[in-house]
Amino acid sequence: MKAQFEKVSTPIHSSFKAFVYEDVNFNAPWHFHPEFELTFIEKGEGIRYVANSVQKFDAGDFVLFGSNLPHCWKNTLNSGSRVKSLVFQWDENLLGADWIYKDEFYHIKNLLAKSVRGIKFSSQVGETYYNELVSILNKPAFDKLMSFVQLLNELALIDDYELLSSEYFSSSLNIKANARIDKVYEYIHAHYDKKIILNDVASLVSMGDEAFCRFFKKSLNKSLFTFVNEYRINIVCKQLIETNKQVGQIAYECGFESLPYFYKQFQKFMNCSPLQFRKNYLNQ
Missing domain, CATH: 1.10.10.60 (Homeodomain-like)
Structure with missing residues (x-):
């Protein structure tokens, strides 16, 4: 399965994409996209890859990915139940050009700068914000955007997290390199x-x-x-x-x-x- 650049299709009349992913398995290959991504795993377990980080994950996993940071989840065992995640994706122009450099968004700017390495929030943080994440998905457009920005600001002030990938990791792998790495991932997944x-x-x-x-x-x-x-x-x-x-x-x-x-x-x-x-x- 080839690693790929993923085209994130934001609804034409929306500032960002928010949805529930549910399936038998996490099927996305090792991939990357220019958009930032905040994901909460509601159901599922296995191995999470973020750049050069390889960790076990289970329900409650709460991770923020920076722009173009390669990532994916792989189920390691068939648990007999479906997987489910809450996903939020947005680009650098969420609130217009250069919004992130305004004083009001200072903390969010710092959060997104750190996300280049991938940020895993603690299970306690995920538990605290789970209901808010679900609520945002179901709000009217304006309230959805304002609530999401507020959420980012709150997450930016939390220090209960870990950075996932090495600071020396370069996320600028070309398509050919990504395809090769993905082949290696799939081989190890099948032959470990x-x-x-x-x-x-x-x-x-x-x-x-x-x-x-x-x-x-x-x-x-x-x-x-x-x-x-x-x-x-x-x-x-x-x-x-x-x-x-x-x-x-x-x-x-x-x-x-x-x-x-x-x-x-x-x-x-x-x-x-x-x-x-x-x-x-x-x-x-």
Whole structure:
């Protein structure tokens, strides 16, 4: 599935686009668009990609994407239920040319500047604003716009968030590079539980091993196998939370062939042991 530039079609008589997305899965490929996007996941779980960030997500995920920031959600397991999200998209001229540089919108300007790396608000923030997000979707045009601007200003004053992608990540990947990265994403998504060989992945995008390694590192600021391990560890975390399987069984099912190596990688990415992670979750 090719990564693509997404054309966001804002209703001709509206300043921004606000809608509910609902389907069996999140079907959008790794994509980007000039418009900013604020998304709240009402139903669904899996892996969220934002530039070079790879994290587990579930219901309550509340994220702001900057202009041209590559992103997508991928379901990792079939949960048997549909996915649903509340989505708000707008361009830089939401309130007219250069509106963002007016004193009244100082805080929003700073928020949107930070969104170039992707902003994930805490679950508490998402819970606080969920009803307001739903309300905005159902308001008359003028009230909808004013309420949305007010929401942005309030979010700009919140410090309970994390920036997702590396500050060194460049979102200016060309279409060809995006297509290659998306092929790699799809391959890892389908084969994370098996042995992944560099030459097999490089061949997918018609590149030699060394050229592919340079390309991947330049694109995502990390090596292929660091990316693979991040992906696997996120799925391990999901299994630790949702099942009673033994740690070793989970590790092998997620593609780790050596338990010592698995424990080392888990500690590296999660700053705790798998058993401590499970215990911490159960104690919450």
